[in-house]
Amino acid sequence: MTRFIFALLGLGLAVTVAAVDLTDAQRSDIEARIKPMGEVCLQGDTSCGGPAVVANAGPRSxxxxxxxxxxxxxxxxxxxxxxxxxxxxxxxxxxxxxxxxxxxxxxxxxxxxxxxxxxxxxxxxxxxxxxxxxxxxxxx
Ligand code: HEC
The missing domain is CATH 1.10.760.10 (Cytochrome c-like domain)
Known part of the structure; x- marks a missing residue:
């Protein structure tokens, strides 16, 4: 029983260490995946790439x-x-x-x-x- 608990603890530790121990490539990969969707691109900002979602698009209906x-x-x-x-x-x-x-x-x-x-x-x-x-x- 005690061995079982230690084994679980060890597993938990291994997982924790793995989560912290990322390479830069892995980290930026994850950041790209969890980036919010539909980021607002302000008018005239060309850094966003692709068709800009214009925040202030002319007169309201x-x-x-x-x-x-x-x-x-x-x-x-x-x-x-x-x-x-x-x-x-x-x-x-x-x-x-x-x-x-x-x-x-x-x-x-x-x-x-x-x-x-x-x-x-x-x-x-x-x-x-x-x-x-x-x-x-x-x-x-
Ligand atoms: C605080 C209340 C209020 C708000 C908010 C309001 N109105 Fe009015 N509106 C009135 C009242 C009261 C009248 C009637 C005035 C009168 O006795 O001729 C009226 C009348 C009008 C008329 C007719 C005027 C005429 O010459 O016969 C128009 C057109 C109008 N409103 C447009 C608007 C528009 C467009 C908006 C929003 C941008 C708006 N109103 C917001 C209260 C309001």
Whole structure:
């Protein structure tokens, strides 16, 4: 019995030593295998090789902007916001023309809960226009 335990201990030691005692080649081999997948390559960084996963790839889609910045009020009608998909609530607004709605999106509607850019100060005008397009398309 005691011999058996010593044998196990010996085996454990052998395994431990083997795990620590790697050659440089083995080590870099293992590091390559456990490297995280899909590493982000920043725009303009050519050191990554292959097609770069660009972190900031142009303007966000209207749907993305809507989900991030507009849905909070327009999904539920907070503060009298015309609800997304509510054809009746949007009909008169859409009749004013897209440019008017773009301007409301970018500048807000004075005296109402519709603040400039829905509060998304990192959104470009272009992204707000896309969000307005998305809202119009889903509400007529
Ligand atoms: C804090 C709440 C809130 C957020 C966030 C918000 N809205 Fe609004 N929005 C309103 C309210 C309230 C109105 C109605 C204003 C009124 O009485 O004409 C409105 C109206 C609008 C209108 C119609 C304006 C018009 O001239 O008839 C557009 C277009 C619009 N919002 C776009 C957006 C977009 C795009 C976003 C996201 C980038 C957004 N809103 C985020 C509250 C919000």
């Amino acid at each position: 209207g749907e993305d902007v809507y989900n991030a910045a507009c849905m909070a009020c327009h999904a539920s009608g907070v503060a009298g916001a015309p609800m997304q998909g509510d054809v009746t609530a949007w009909a008169d607004r859409i009749a004013k023309g897209t440019d008017v709605l773009y301007a409301s999106g970018v500048n807000g509607v004075a005296g109402t809960g519709m603040i400039a850019k829905g509060g998304c100060m990192t959104c470009s005008d272009e992204e707000i226009h896309a969000a307005v397009d998305f809202m119009i398309a889903g509400s007529q």
